[in-house]
Amino acid sequence: MTTSDATGMESRELQEQFDAIIARNDRIEPRDWMPEGYRKTLVRQVAQHAHSEIIGMQPEGNWITRAPSLRRKAILLAKVQDEAGHGLYLYSACETLGASRGELTQKLLDGTQKYSSIFNYPTLSYADVGTIGWLVDGAAICNQVPLCRTSFGPYGRAMIRICKEESFHQRQGYELLMTMMRGTDEQRAMVQESVDRFWWPALMMFGPPDAESPNTAQSMAWGIKRNTNDDLRQRFVDMTVPQAEALGVTLPDPDLRWNDERGAHDFGQPDWDDFMQVVKGNGPCNAQRIAHRRKAHDDGAWVREAATAFAARTSEVAG
Ligand SMILES: [Fe+2]
Ligand SMILES: [Fe+2]
Numbered sequence: 001m002t003t004s005d006a007t008g009m010e011s012r013e014l015q016e017q018f019d020a021i022i023a024r025n026d027r028i029e030p031r032d033w034m035p036e037g038y039r040k041t042l043v044r045q046v047a048q049h050a051h052s053e054i055i056g057m058q059p060e061g062n063w064i065t066r067a068p069s070l071r072r073k074a075i076l077l078a079k080v081q082d083e084a085g086h087g088l089y090l091y092s093a094c095e096t097l098g099a100s101r102g103e104l105t106q107k108l109l110d111g112t113q114k115y116s117s118i119f120n121y122p123t124l125s126y127a128d129v130g131t132i133g134w135l136v137d138g139a140a141i142c143n144q145v146p147l148c149r150t151s152f153g154p155y156g157r158a159m160i161r162i163c164k165e166e167s168f169h170q171r172q173g174y175e176l177l178m179t180m181m182r183g184t185d186e187q188r189a190m191v192q193e194s195v196d197r198f199w200w201p202a203l204m205m206f207g208p209p210d211a212e213s214p215n216t217a218q219s220m221a222w223g224i225k226r227n228t229n230d231d232l233r234q235r236f237v238d239m240t241v242p243q244a245e246a247l248g249v250t251l252p253d254p255d256l257r258w259n260d261e262r263g264a265h266d267f268g269q270p271d272w273d274d275f276m277q278v279v280k281g282n283g284p285c286n287a288q289r290i291a292h293r294r295k296a297h298d299d300g301a302w303v304r305e306a307a308t309a310f311a312a313r314t315s316e317v318a319g
Helices: 003-023 036-055 059-060 072-093 101-109 128-145 153-181 185-204 215-220 229-247 270-284 286-299 301-318
Strands: 256-258 264-266
Touching: 036 059, 036 101, 036 286, 059 072, 059 128, 059 286, 072 101, 072 128, 072 153, 072 270, 101 286, 128 153, 128 185, 128 215, 128 229, 153 185, 153 229, 185 229, 256 301, 270 286, 286 301
Parallel strands: none
Antiparallel strands: 256 264
């Protein structure tokens, strides 16, 4: 037997072991062998998710200094801080795949890795804090609950903790909107205006329609993704409609109605051309979000340098 035969057999065996783990819905762990495509897909997805948590701090962070009461300020501060934590768990999950946090941050800053397009829309009123909690964290939950069962162990475990916090975020958003809806006509109008702006971008958070999502099939075969984009979007709409009724807001979609036969809501399609424009970097806040993130990164350079020097010094002393 030649060496190349042996390697061929070994890699076939490894592939079979991997396939068996996936087939019995078990977890792949960082030390297990995995196909390079699986690893790359995960790095891309987990990094994009981590970046979204970090960039996602900006739209709401914009309102911290202008929160209408001490209570609202404390809630918002805690929520934005949670998002920073989510980013850190996810960067750590990504590091187990061999991609360092520094490297991933660089890719965010130079635009080679993306974050969710939802964070490229501006927050124009305090009602947006509530709408983001209700619709954006709500859509995130629909996307992320199935990811608790994703095939890569560290990602799935990070998602379990993140999902608990996301449902708290969603409820705080809903509670804020409910409070405003019980207030003055002006406050109710603020809520409606905010929901009108965020409804379609929230639907876009599930990604393009299945027919235009070429990577979905492979990601589902690998157990990285558990549901298709259209499935998740449907689930989100069905979950949100009764909540909108309870709030007393109108969702801005003339095609939205219950379909008895399907046992689900029919609804209109977002403007996918607009979505592609935002993905390509031409959304209302893309440039501002990245400029802000770059500045924060530069301003934090001394902290990274000090931490690195301290770690080197400590290991010298210990060594
Ligand atoms: Fe989050
Ligand atoms: Fe959140």
